[in-house]
Amino acid sequence: MDIRLGDNQYGKAETRLVRVDRAEAGHEITDLNISTALAGDLAATHLTGDNSGVLPTDTQKNTAYAFARDGVGEIEDFALRLARHFVDTVDTIHRARVAIEQYTWERRGHHSFVRGTGTRTATVTYDGTSATVVSGVDDLVVMNTTGSEFHGYHKDAYTTLPETNDRILATAVAARWRHAHPRNADWGEAYREATKHLVDAFADTYSLSLQQTLYAMGERVLRHRAELAEVRLSLPNKHHFLVDLSPFELDNPGEVFFAADRPYGLIEGTVVRDGAPDPGLAWW
Structure with missing residues (x-):
């Protein structure tokens, strides 16, 4: 009986990230829930425990935080930045999917906020050549x-x-x-x-x-x-x-x-x- 490894992926689910932009005219909040999923040449970690091709999920979380230091902008752009980084900088990663939920806040005064209506979403899938962007x-x-x-x-x-x-x-x-x-x-x-x-x-x-x-x-x-x-x-x-x-x-x-x-x-x-x-x- 032949047995083989099928489709697989791994990532960091639901990284909570809040950025406060402290403009003089009034603060702005970007409140995100980020999930990353990576796939590629990862058979070794499943079959032999060889982790040399694995980018740790903790690193994926830290990358999101580090990228946010320069600003987030539109969540689709932020997801594209992350997805392209993972695929373009790690040889064993051939596809990245980044899903972001953005919890909306409405400013009430200079630095006071109330939660807005609905949750904005974006999912980016990138395979090194093309990207699919889905918003919602x-x-x-x-x-x-x-x-x-x-x-x-x-x-x-x-x-x-x-x-x-x-x-x-x-x-x-x-x-x-x-x-x-x-x-x-x-x-x-x-x-x-x-x-x-x-x-x-x-x-x-x-x-x-x-x-x-x-x-x-x-x-x-x-x-x-x-x-x-x-x-x-x-x-x-x-x-x-x-x-x-x-x-x-x-x-x-x-x-x-x-x-x-x-x-x-x-x-x-x-x-x-x-x-x-x-x-x-x-x-x-």
Whole structure:
């Protein structure tokens, strides 16, 4: 029986890094969670324990801190700097993936802050020749208090869900968009505009299903941002159930709800621009 080593990678997960830029006009915070994953000619460490080709995960962490001393800038640029450094300076490393979460802060005064809405994300994969850059947002919580229906679905012996012509539609958006031409991207503008179009499409769409809303959100982003090749969305359905107040001899004209925690429906999908260049590297 032949046995061999399959695909493998290693790295430093969730390095927390906070940089404070102390400008006279007011401080700025860059708050990051960085995960690195390296792959390449690493069979020796698995098969014989020879670590000569291994860049320690602690070194990967320290590199992120050292690079931040000169400033972070847009997280896509910072991830590209790290990924290229690992591949271009270590002979045994042939691919690097750097994933960054950025926790947003809004300044309230010269040096006081409150956490912002949503978590900005970026993932860069670099193989020594080409780079794939994927940006996004997590935990962007949105709600429509009306303008949503759900009916006409398939029913079987186990279906108990009643049809509705008016419901609350709420979700915590996780979205990723792939840049078709990373070398020419304006990361900050793309993030601000893509997030705006996601929210606008959610608000503007009269929804007959969360799937319909998902497609409308992805389509709106691609129609307004020509530099993006595709958008992937994961939308948990944050269910709100009307509370029965009849035991208390009260009516409930769509005003009092129970916000369910779990289980929840999870709707996921990709909206793709025809003719978009293939990324060449896995990106999701």
